[in-house]
Amino acid sequence: MNFEVFYYSKTGHTKQLADAIGSIIGKDAKDITSNSIDEDIDVLFFGSSIYGNGIDPAVVRFFNNNIDANIGCIVNFSTSGVGRSTYDEIKALAESYSIKMAEDQFYCIGEFAGMNSDKPDANDISKIKTFAQDIVNKY
Numbered sequence: 490m491n492f493e494v495f496y497y498s499k500t501g502h503t504k505q506l507a508d509a510i511g512s513i514i515g516k517d518a519k520d521i522t523s524n525s526i527d528e529d530i531d532v533l534f535f536g537s538s539i540y541g542n543g544i545d546p547a548v549v550r551f552f553n554n555n556i557d558a559n560i561g562c563i564v565n566f567s568t569s570g571v572g573r574s575t576y577d578e579i580k581a582l583a584e585s586y587s588i589k590m591a592e593d594q595f596y597c598i599g600e601f602a603g604m605n606s607d608k609p610d611a612n613d614i615s616k617i618k619t620f621a622q623d624i625v626n627k628y
């Protein structure tokens with residue numbers, strides 16, 4: 490099984506989660522703005538966030554730029570300021586490229602406009618490591 494972790498992160502919160510997943514799967518987390526998919530991936534951990542009530546256009550471009558990639562399934566992880574994950578947007582995007590979306594996902598709050606200034610915190614990092622290990626064991 491080939492696991493990879495790619496992410497989009499404007500202010501570093503989702504990157505923290507991506508790096509934690511990377512430490513579990515033994516791979517560097519890859520920023521989608523400077524990396525593309527150049528090999529088959531069985532399980533792609535994909536991280537993103539909500540800005541102005543939606544995902545960033547860079548995420549849409551990433552899928553479009555990697556249309557020929559062979560991806561078994563996507564496992565979504567995300568942060569946002571007020572409690573909504575990116576799951577539905579990423580699922581719609583993935584399925585528009587005929588990529589299967591796993592039902593499992595990880596979400597946590599990320600600091601926004603002075604609220605929840607410590608988030609994601611050490612507990613969130615611990616939880617996403619457990620989540621990633623569970624996915625590795627499952628697939």
Ligand SMILES: Cc1cc2nc3c(=O)[nH]c(=O)nc-3n(C[C@H](O)[C@H](O)[C@H](O)COP(=O)(O)O)c2cc1C
Nearest residue numbers: 498499500501502503538540541542569570571599
């Ligand atoms: C420009 C901007 C717009 C944002 N808009 C929203 C929003 O509409 N809804 C929300 O829940 N959070 C919003 N947030 C908060 C982010 O989703 C939250 O800080 C998230 O953890 C950012 O992840 P990142 O650090 O990986 O970019 C916004 C943050 C920024 C910087």
